[in-house]
Amino acid sequence: MKPQILIARAIFPEVIAKLAQHFDVESNPSDALWTQAELTHKLQGRQGVFTTGGERIDAELLAACPDLKICANMAVGYNNFDIAAMTAAGVLGTNAPDVLTETTADFGFALLMATARRMAEAEHFLRAGHWTRWRYDMFAGADIHGATLGILGMGRIGQGIARRGAMGFGMKVIYHNRSRLDAATEAECKASFVGKEELLRSADHLVLVLPYSASSHHAIGAAELAQMKPTATLVNIARGGIVDDAALAVALRNKTIAAAGLDVFEGEPKVHPDLLTVPNVVLTPHIASATMPTRLAMAHLAADNLIGYLIHNKPLTPLNPAVLAL
Ligand code: DGY
Numbered sequence: 138m139k140p141q142i143l144i145a146r147a148i149f150p151e152v153i154a155k156l157a158q159h160f161d162v163e164s165n166p167s168d169a170l171w172t173q174a175e176l177t178h179k180l181q182g183r184q185g186v187f188t189t190g191g192e193r194i195d196a197e198l199l200a201a202c203p204d205l206k207i208c209a210n211m212a213v214g215y216n217n218f219d220i221a222a223m224t225a226a227g228v229l230g231t232n233a234p235d236v237l238t239e240t241t242a243d244f245g246f247a248l249l250m251a252t253a254r255r256m257a258e259a260e261h262f263l264r265a266g267h268w269t270r271w272r273y274d275m276f277a278g279a280d281i282h283g284a285t286l287g288i289l290g291m292g293r294i295g296q297g298i299a300r301r302g303a304m305g306f307g308m309k310v311i312y313h314n315r316s317r318l319d320a321a322t323e324a325e326c327k328a329s330f331v332g333k334e335e336l337l338r339s340a341d342h343l344v345l346v347l348p349y350s351a352s353s354h355h356a357i358g359a360a361e362l363a364q365m366k367p368t369a370t371l372v373n374i375a376r377g378g379i380v381d382d383a384a385l386a387v388a389l390r391n392k393t394i395a396a397a398g399l400d401v402f403e404g405e406p407k408v409h410p411d412l413l414t415v416p417n418v419v420l421t422p423h424i425a426s427a428t429m430p431t432r433l434a435m436a437h438l439a440a441d442n443l444i445g446y447l448i449h450n451k452p453l454t455p456l457n458p459a460v461l462a463l
Contacts, residue, residue, distance in 0.1 A: 257418075
């Protein structure tokens with residue numbers, strides 16, 4: 138008998154076909170959004186689940202799914218997993234790092250440029266038929282080249298953004314991270330470590346790339362926004378909840394900062410209504426990793442983790458390797 142797995146969302150048919158060579162697969166081709174109770178019900182008797190970042194794996198679900206051995210996330214972020222509860226239950230978690238680094242850094246930079254150069258505002262203006270003449274300050278934004286790029290969270294994606302800024306646009310790069318990078322990596326990224334306050338005060342453009350956790354919840358709120366330059370832009374490609382979206386909407390309206398670019402939102406896919414009515418924000422629906430080759434690579438990595446663990450006892454990117462020693 139093949140092990141049984143569940144694929145929680147619609148994914149590439151070729152990845153489903155690969156999984157079906159090894160497993161008895163229940164997939165979700167209609168891409169239905171299951172409640173927690175439905176997910177729990179569907180996981181009965183299943184050893185593995187392919188998740189996409191939105192499915193919550195917590196102590197309650199784990200207690201109700203005693204056959205579950207692995208949850209493979211098709212995302213690098215895994216704040217949908219309660220890793221401590223999974224480890225306690227002997228359930229392995231895996232994520233999808235590396236394969237999305239450059240694509241996500243590209244998008245972070247694109248969102249930064251669109252925000253600083255007011256592209257969304259300008260496009261809406263043109264589409265609405267308001268463009269009737271030239272004006273000296275029409276949609277005049279902020280320069281990227283030569284500006285100071287601040288990065289909060291300097292993992293692989295943060296480093297990719299630093300390299301783009303330093304080498305592509307001659308930016309001065311400063312960063313803050315829980316731990317300082319080694320000297321060789323700092324030199325490679327041309328980035329200098331600073332305290333969080335200095336980062337907030339000095340950055341012309343601040344990009345957030347830190348993981349979400351209880352300690353990063355509202356890491357950027359009213360107090361932090363007040364420390365930033367009134368000409369600064371803020372970009373969040375990390376996770377909703379890292380920015381206090383209500384406070385950000387107030388700061389954008391009051392011009393405490395000049396503009397923001399947001400790919401992630403607290404409580405997404407809902408977006409704080411105040412953000413929808415301020416003009417100086419570029420809003421995208423969590424698509425930083427969304428190129429076809431990268432999404433395919435992420436899906437294959439999640440599938441390879443399921444196959445690696447349930448068939449060969451060798452997962453590729455385990456998050457709680459303590460489970461492997463059980
Ligand atoms: C990730 O991988 O964590 C991304 O946010 C998903 O697109």
